[in-house]
Amino acid sequence: MPKPLLEQAKLVESVNKKTGKILVDIVTPGVGSSGYYSPEVCEAAAGLVTAGTQMFIDHPTEAEEMERPIRSVKDIAAVFTESARWDPDRGEAGSLVAEAQVVPAWVETMGVIQKAIGVSLRGSATDIVEGARPDGSQGRIVEGLHAIDSVDFVTHAGRGGAFALLESAQPTRVNRRAVKHGVSEATVNDTRESLQSVLRDEYGGDKTYVWVRDFEETADGNTVWFEVESEDDNGIFAQAYAMSDTAGASLTGDRTEVQVQTKYVAVTRPDSNTPTTEADQEITMGKIQVEESVHTDALAKAGRVDALETENATLKDEKTRADVAEAALATERRTSRAMTLIREHDHRFSPLEAKGLVAELPLTESGDFDEEKFGTQLTEHAATAQVAAGAGTVTSFGQTTDTTKTTTESAAPTKTAWGRPLSENGA
Structure with a gap:
């Protein structure tokens, strides 16, 4: 039978206030409050956290x-945006990690209290046994993780539980720019993620954050542009890189600090028959002189485009959160109705029984709560519980009692010693 798990320990990194995204260390190998977790157990648990898994406050x-086993929508602090993955190179012995989006209302708070909080998984283990650990000591060993219900923000983090800055700068926009530079659309996301990883390993650190801005692949070589941000220094750099089918991206040469410049040029239609003039040549060579008013107007339009893209991304994030909240609310309604039926039933269910009954509620084909089927389940469970408790009376076994004694006989006072009846006069 699965055994409940709760873990306790501390956090070191902070949430990115710009994006609200975090990289969460869900569990790492080592000894936790429930027992020893091996790297194999941690890695095998990757499928237990998927996109949409919720993170709550406490x-x-x-x-x-008992009263609200599915939790409250008001306590949702973040939602995982991807399935968990095993990172063997993270920390001392690897880590099970996943990206999550923090609810905007909690971003500022996280930034203030991040030094005093962490994350802790809430779930169950397939089994916990006593045995010899790798260090030679004897103690409890978690043989496997059965389920992870949520990964919550707590005052003391779980086994390796921590969250770190998610160092990325709008991945979708970066991918679009890279495709325009000639990077294959089929591999662009994998390339960006691989570059992000090697750049973070090379230049990241405690309170030093790195993210990819742009990259390109040409016949002359590959280049990645990235930004480094820390408390003391910020900069944008360019560096060459190589790609391998087996090892992924690797940095080559030295990084060079660069600055971003924006250049606006006229767009010539492919079907245009207009002959090339000297002015056209100057545009091609980047020597055109744009009037100040036209330049200002172009900047304003570009700003509006960026604002619209940001607004569109925000609306998509809000819709995702709304969908998650709506699904949670529907589950809460079904659970509340099920608890009412449990309380109204003739059988008195224990809190543990009630929790087990509402864990997987029957649904109709339309997705509504199937009250009729649930009622049948309650009746069957109550009957099983009564049989297990030994309910019922055994009759006609052994000597029967004569109930036809007269009032006088039954009223005669007696005393009993060593199982023998004695009359009041000692006869």
Whole structure:
């Protein structure tokens, strides 16, 4: 039978206030409050956290688990945007990690209290046994993770539980720019992620954040442009890189600090028959002189485009959060109705029984709560519980009692010693 798990330990990194995105260390190998976690156990748990898995503020109390086992929408602090993955090179012995989006209302708060909080998984283990650990000590060993219900922000983090800055600068926009530079659309995302990883390993660190701005692949070589940000220094750099089918991206040569310049040139239609003039040549060579008013107007239009793109991304994020909240609310309604049916049933269910019954509620084909089927389940469970408790009376076994005694006989006072009846006069 799966055994419940809660872990406790501390956090070191902070949330990115610009994007609200974080990289969460869900669990790492080592000894936690529930037992020893091997690298194999941590890696095998990757499928237990998927996109949409929720992160709450605090673990629920026992009373909250009973009254509202699906938690409250008001306590959702973040939502994972991808499935968990095993990173063997992270930390001392690897880590199970995943990216998450923090709810905007919590971003500022996280920035203030991040030194005092962490994350802790809430779930269950396939089994926890006593045995010899790799260091030679004897103790409890977690044989496997059965389920991860949520990864919550707590005052003390779980086994390796931490969250770090997600160092990325709008990946979709970066990918679009790279495709325009000649990078294959089929591999652009994998290339960006590989570059992000090697840049973070090379130049990142405690409170030093790195993210990819742009990259290109040409016949003359590959170049990545990236930004480094820390408390003391910021800069934009360019560096050459190589790609391998087996090892991914690797940096070559030295990085060079660069600055971003914007250049606006006229666009010539492919079907145009207009002959090339000296002015056209100057445009091609980047020597055109743009009037100040035209330049200002172009900048304003570019600013509006960026603003619209940002607004569109925000609306998509809000829709995702709304969908998550709506699904959670629907589940909460079904659970609330199920708890009402449990309380109204003739059988008195224990809190543990009630929790198990609402864990997987039956649904109709339309996705609504199937009350009729649930009622049948309650009746069957109650009957099984009564049989297990030994309910019922055994009759006609052994000597029967004569109930036809007269009032006088039954009223005669007796005393009993060593199982023998004695009359009041000692006969």
